[in-house]
Amino acid sequence: MAKIRVVVVDDSALVRSLLTEIINRQPDMSCVGAASDPLVAREMIRELNPDVLTLDVEMPRMDGLEFLSRLMRLRPMPVVMVSTLTEQGAEITLRALEMGAVDFVAKPRIGISSGLAELSGDIVDKIRVAASAHVRRQASALSTPESRAPQSAPDTPRAPLPRLSTEKIICIGASTGGTEAIREVLMPMPADAPAIVITQHMPPGFTTSFAARLNTLCRIRVEEARDGQRILPGHAYIAPGGHHLRIDRSGSNYVAVVEDTEPVNRHRPSVEVLFRSAARVLGPNALGVMLTGMGADGAQAMREMKDAGSYNYVQDEASCVVFGMPRMAIQCGAAHEILPLNQIASALLNKLAASPSSVRHRI
Known part of the structure; x- marks a missing residue:
């Protein structure tokens, strides 16, 4: 079996050396080149034809975002960003994901040698996933709010949505x-859409920027979830990095529970935790959505949601960056409908518009 060929791009000689060593220790991958800046990397890509690129953001001669923009327009390939754990680093990383990067690794600000060693398992896992990811050519360079709109925005229901109670939660x-998949689902949602609760695998330090970025693009209010806050229509709540998010009941209200208990399926936040709480607390008042992702996190709990009365949508393979989690949800029998990404928002809204009223959960 052919090894995954990786080129490392980083202006730090130490980081290049460490990443090369981490990659070359794996029996299924090889670091075929290490470049100190994007101009050197460009020649290496032409000569070595790697399967995956790891790319630093801050580099001399051309920054990582500009290089990524050119790469995804002219020679699309799987890219794993290597970013810093800072607010600015999070913003830049999110822009890189918008521009077509498959995933990112957050390198520590201090103790780089020990920090990268601790992250070695995560790094090589993400390289493996990136090697099999569906990468698409990007039409434009550095994105603007207008260019970030879904290219084929789903149609909203022709009839206005009926007023929905707080019983319905997506x-x-x-x-x-x-x-990017979450952005495409949230942007068409009207300001009075039912509450939306989201678990996206993401480390601490990035979900705050992710929520703030979505909040500038969407008609609904998007925020990082806080423990004990009431879950309201017209809002989307994102699990904070490094914490699980689940739904609970407080009297007649639904509330968010944010906790730092043990990882589930190796993840914190875990989709399994959110979906299992939805099955237990929401029952038929839930709509489930499984989007692109590696592994099987949340698949079995999504089946529990279905068994409890939820109606579930799963993203199809052709539109996924990685078809792992959706595939496992389908294999578990959790899906009612399997749809392209650009049809999921309209399917949700049409389902809600067709529902005569929310189903009151029995306590």
Whole structure:
């Protein structure tokens, strides 16, 4: 079996050395080149034809975003960004994901040698996933708010949505490729849409920027979930990085529960935690959505949602960056409908418009 060929691009000689060593220790991959800047990397890509690129953001001669923009227009390939754990680093990383990067690794600000060693399992896992990801050519360079709109925005129902009570909640799970998939689902939602609760696999330090970025693009209010806050229509709540998010009941209200208990399926936040709480607390008042992502997190719990009365949508393979989580949800029998990404928002809205009223959960 052919090894995954990787080129590392980073202006730090230490980071290049560490990443090369981490990659070459794996029996299924090889670091075939290490470049100190994008101009050197460009020649390496032409000569070595790698399967995956790891790319730093801040580099001399050409920054990582500009290089990524050119790469995704002219020679699309799987890219894993290597970003810093700062607010600015999070913003830049989210832009990179918008521009076509498959995933990212957040390198520590101090103790780089020990930090990258601790992250080695995560790094090589993401390289493996990136090697099999569906990468699409990007039409434009550095994106603007207008260019970030879905290219084929789904039609909203012709009839206005009936007023929906707080009983209805949309629950979304995603991993690799999910930041852009979530954006495409949320942007068409009207200001009075039912509440949306989201678990996206993401480390601490990035979900705050992710929520703020979505909030500038959407008609609904998007925020990072806070423990104990009431879940309201017209709002989307994103699980904070490093914490699980589940739904609970407080009297007649639904509330968010944010906790830092043990990882589930190796993840924190875990889709399994959110979906299992939806099955237990929401029952038929839930709509489930499984988007692109690696692994099987949330698949079995989505089946529990279906058994409890939820109606579930799963993203199809052709539109996924990685078809792992959706595939496992389908294999579990959790899906009612399997749809392209650009049809999921309209399907949700049409389902809600066709519902005569919300189903009151029995306590």
